[in-house]
Amino acid sequence: MSAPVNGSSTNGEFSRFLKPGIYAPIPTFFLPGSEDLDLSSFEAHVTRVATAGAGPLIAGSMGEAIHLSHAERVTLIHAARKALDAAGLSHVPLIVGTGAGSTRETIELTKEAAEAGADYAIVIASGYFAGALAGNKEALKAFWTEISHKSPIPVMIYNYPGASGGIDLDSDIISELALECPNLCGVKLTCGNVGKLTRIADVVSGSDFSSKYPRKNQNAPFLVLGGFTDFITPSTYANGHGAITGLGNVAPYSIVKLFEISVASRQDSSLLPEALRLQGIIGRADFTIAKASISGTKYLLEKLYGYGGLPRKPLPPISSDAAQALWDHPHTQDLVRLERELSGKVKVQ
Template identity: 75%
Template sequence: MGTNGLNGLRPSSKNTNKDVQDKVDTAAANVVSTSRVLKPGIFAPIPTFFLDGSEDLDLKSFATHVVRVAKAGVGPLIAGSMGEAIHLTHSERTTLIQTARHALDDAGLTDVPLIVGTGTGSTRETIQLCKEAAEAGADFAIVITSGYFAGALANNRKALKAFFVEVAAKSPIPIIIYNYPGASGGIDLDSDLITELAEECPNTAGVKLTCGNVGKLTRICATVSDPGFTSLHPRKNANAPFLVLGGFIDFLVPSTYANAHGAITGLANVAPHTIAKLFELSENTLQDGSLLPEAQRLQGIVARADYTIAKASIAGTKSLLQKLYGYGGNPRKPLPPFEPEAFKALWNHPHTQELVKVEKELSGKLKA
């Protein structure tokens, strides 16, 4: 894969946005509606990178990273939780979408779809963000439940359902339901509600379960992964099947056997080749049981690393990217930077080192 490994695609030391922005402005005028296919697999919530001092968008590093993960076989998700969507303006989201789309197209990755986070406080603004995302070149939106008024919404099933029904009906692009209690005031959508939305809302294209509930995933898959589901509940867009995606990567092998469709995982930013390989192995075990021990071995490495690195959150992930690829930087304030001593402990942790070793091997950078 050429420049696809740990040392490839390093941005210029000048770290300027001008060249990238000029290309984006030209491409934005020519954006056309596309219908890229949403396929089972691994997706990475791409961090948003900021320039030191100003906290302006670092578009060069962002474009570099989007292409890096996509070349490894991982789909990019823009302006999600890892992307600090809550810290972005509408115009910044648009700029990131246009930058990502242009970078992918320029790299010959024209078939790679863009998933974009559009969840926010109100139903009205969420719908507006879906429209703006579509206009900027997004193929799919991922929508989190608003958690600011969780006290009023958490036990109001009717209101929760109405939110997703209205957003799905009015969004120009298919939406993915994002169930993340940790970022939505503790609101945790149950399997019955998610299944109902899949059945009744033809413009839904899946769910991300960052609740980590394998039982919930199994129950949803029992309906939506059934061969007859699509004929009974056809999608508005035939290229947008309803995918059930884990929000963590530590149970990918078990979820494969529940007929799930992959995962959206922050760890795929750090080790995209490894996570893509794990998905490939997991899927192939369904036809060749002899591959299961290797899938389980790699799942163990990934699960241990995910447990260790996820606790470092956004700042820790960015610090690892800085160490591995030469870009990363700090989150936007008020999120604090990752302290040097904490990073030293994270980098030297055996779980991290084991993952880095596998990633180097799979990306072709480890010399024999």
């Protein structure tokens, strides 16, 4: 593995900087009929998103990780790295979802991802035994503690109650993990809890956090990231670090611009009205498009870029009526216009 731009060696491997910003959980595309991996569409989309300034996350919830084999995950990591390097984006890190049913398999997946070229792992707790885990603070802490300790790459906590049987980590658990586990590099909060984000960000943004609780990998600070785009500006003012958002697949230029101008407005208050204007457009679109889930996002990608296709069964496709309503919705159209403007493509199909 060659050294990336601005990278440093850790555990005998090179890592790429994990920086605040916008990250997009990349869908996994499938060929019609066979449901085999559609790697050409996948590589094109990884490049499109990264070119816009959003970092790619592979094999997450949007990527239908639960529908992928170990070998397919490795194939996607290789394909994403190849596409980024070919596009002159060798400095862009790859975050890869490695959560599984057991701690043992999660560690196995994390090691496989690292060997395939992943820079960072993001791990969700399985919801299969949520009844036993949800109220057990010790078991939940032990899960991420062991994985981060045994992982060759930094690990991010993924808190998504909707995909983990209702398991919802509170700010105390996440803050304690941040203090106790030097190989943890952040948290994604798809619970949408702004108060939780504020409390965790206050802990890790303190002036003495980095000196008292240094990370194992100097390129991997502890980032506090939202899972939606409807509170990017407010979270920026609470020392949040951006978002990992499915909407980043549809409108990466718009969301990256929103984050950048929100950060800049902290130094130049004259920029705040524009940040709030963008936040309104993007927040409304996120609310509307998120309800259509993975199939809706894939439909919009098909409409905008000519690829998307269907999710893997048993996940159903979006109905034709719902798809048309999603495209025609004024929140969607406002976002499409904004994205066309910011990406330099002004025509709306």
